[in-house]
Amino acid sequence: MQCLIWFALAIIMLRMIRDLDMTLIRTFVTTADKASMTAAANALHLTQGAVSQQVKRLEEVLGQSLFERDRRGLRLTRSGERLLDKARRLLRLNDEILAEIRGGAVAGRVRVGVPYDLVGTLLAPVLKAYAEAYPQVEISLVCASSPELAAALAAGTIDLAVIEERVGPSPGECLLIDRLVWVGARGGAARLKRPLPVSIVADTCAFRPAVLSALAEHGLDWRTVFENGNIDATTATVRSDLAVTTWLASTVPADLDILSDAGLPALPNFSVNLHLPKHATQPAAQAFAGHIREGLSRYRQAA
DNA sequence: ATCCGTCGATCCGGCACTTG
DNA sequence: CAAGTGCCGGATCGACGGAT
Numbered sequence: 386m387q388c389l390i391w392f393a394l395a396i397i398m399l400r401m402i403r404d405l406d407m408t409l410i411r412t413f414v415t416t417a418d419k420a421s422m423t424a425a426a427n428a429l430h431l432t433q434g435a436v437s438q439q440v441k442r443l444e445e446v447l448g449q450s451l452f453e454r455d456r457r458g459l460r461l462t463r464s465g466e467r468l469l470d471k472a473r474r475l476l477r478l479n480d481e482i483l484a485e486i487r488g489g490a491v492a493g494r495v496r497v498g499v500p501y502d503l504v505g506t507l508l509a510p511v512l513k514a515y516a517e518a519y520p521q522v523e524i525s526l527v528c529a530s531s532p533e534l535a536a537a538l539a540a541g542t543i544d545l546a547v548i549e550e551r552v553g554p555s556p557g558e559c560l561l562i563d564r565l566v567w568v569g570a571r572g573g574a575a576r577l578k579r580p581l582p583v584s585i586v587a588d589t590c591a592f593r594p595a596v597l598s599a600l601a602e603h604g605l606d607w608r609t610v611f612e613n614g615n616i617d618a619t620t621a622t623v624r625s626d627l628a629v630t631t632w633l634a635s636t637v638p639a640d641l642d643i644l645s646d647a648g649l650p651a652l653p654n655f656s657v658n659l660h661l662p663k664h665a666t667q668p669a670a671q672a673f674a675g676h677i678r679e680g681l682s683r684y685r686q687a688a
Numbered sequence: 689a690t691c692c693g694t695c696g697a698t699c700c701g702g703c704a705c706t707t708g
Numbered sequence: 709c710a711a712g713t714g715c716c717g718g719a720t721c722g723a724c725g726g727a728t
Binding site for chain 1: 694695696697698
């Protein structure tokens with residue numbers, strides 16, 4: 386009898402809950418992202434048991450099962466899928482409110498200079514993370530070759546720049562060092578043609594002097610196929626086997642080949658450097674610099 | 689078939705913190 | 709200050725996959 390009373394009370398209490406607990410929402414989103422309670426527990430610095438309990442509490446509050454406990458993992462139920470997007474929005478709003486009210490919010494505008502080949506590869510996750518962390522900052526992205534970005538920074542038309550340079554002394558801060566490699570279509574024949582068809586994204590490209598110098602030293606005849614400053618066009622040219630190109634190893638698309646054994650001249654390593662203006666930088670730019678350092682640190686460790 | 693490891697669920701006692 | 713809440717660490721259980 387007493388059990389029945391307690392059960393009834395619990396049901397009444399649950400029906401009275403009108404507010405979602407942000408802690409439970411965060412745990413739910415993390416668990417969904419990781420597809421594992423153990424992994425979510427590690428990410429949230431909790432124990433697996435605590436995560437299990439929080440998910441269960443949220444399911445009780447909502448009166449819906451959010452996960453299908455399945456064999457060796459978790460899968461979102463339809464209710465879970467419906468909740469996930471809204472839960473993310475709730476978290477973003479929550480974080481935004483906290484940042485604003487606490488007064489330390491970074492706001493304003495940041496103009497970021499990024500080389501063509503890094504914007505969609507190494508820096509894409511950095512840009513995404515920054516935009517999520519500082520939704521009130523307006524980001525202006527300037528894509529250009531590294532020499533053009535250096536000039537723009539000196540002219541004060543951008544607030545910070547990521548610049549690719551030959552490894553060596555630089556006023557910039559080295560974020561990572563990567564191999565410059567020859568790239569061609571998978572199983573393609575362009576690498577064998579003479580003169581070698583070479584596509585370089587732009588004639589001001591930072592890699593161009595090093596590539597031309599290597600070709601000259603190797604005595605290899607070559608010709609330019611496409612140079613209009615468009616990375617997508619260059620990628621399409623290479624993918625179509627019309628030409629080979631040179632990229633940093635960590636930016637090579639998975640469906641293209643790194644031509645390490647094609648008789649092409651060895652290329653030097655390049656440094657990806659962060660350049661900030663000499664005068665004081667805005668908080669939004671400082672925060673962006675921090676995101677880039679953190680975002681590229683994993684590549685630095687992997688290299 | 690059996691053993692071992694992993695994962696999630698659940699329970700327990702203890703602890704820290706909050707609330708009334 | 710007592711009661712309530714939530715977490716932790718530990719233990720145990722069942723389900724399952726992989727190796728032997």
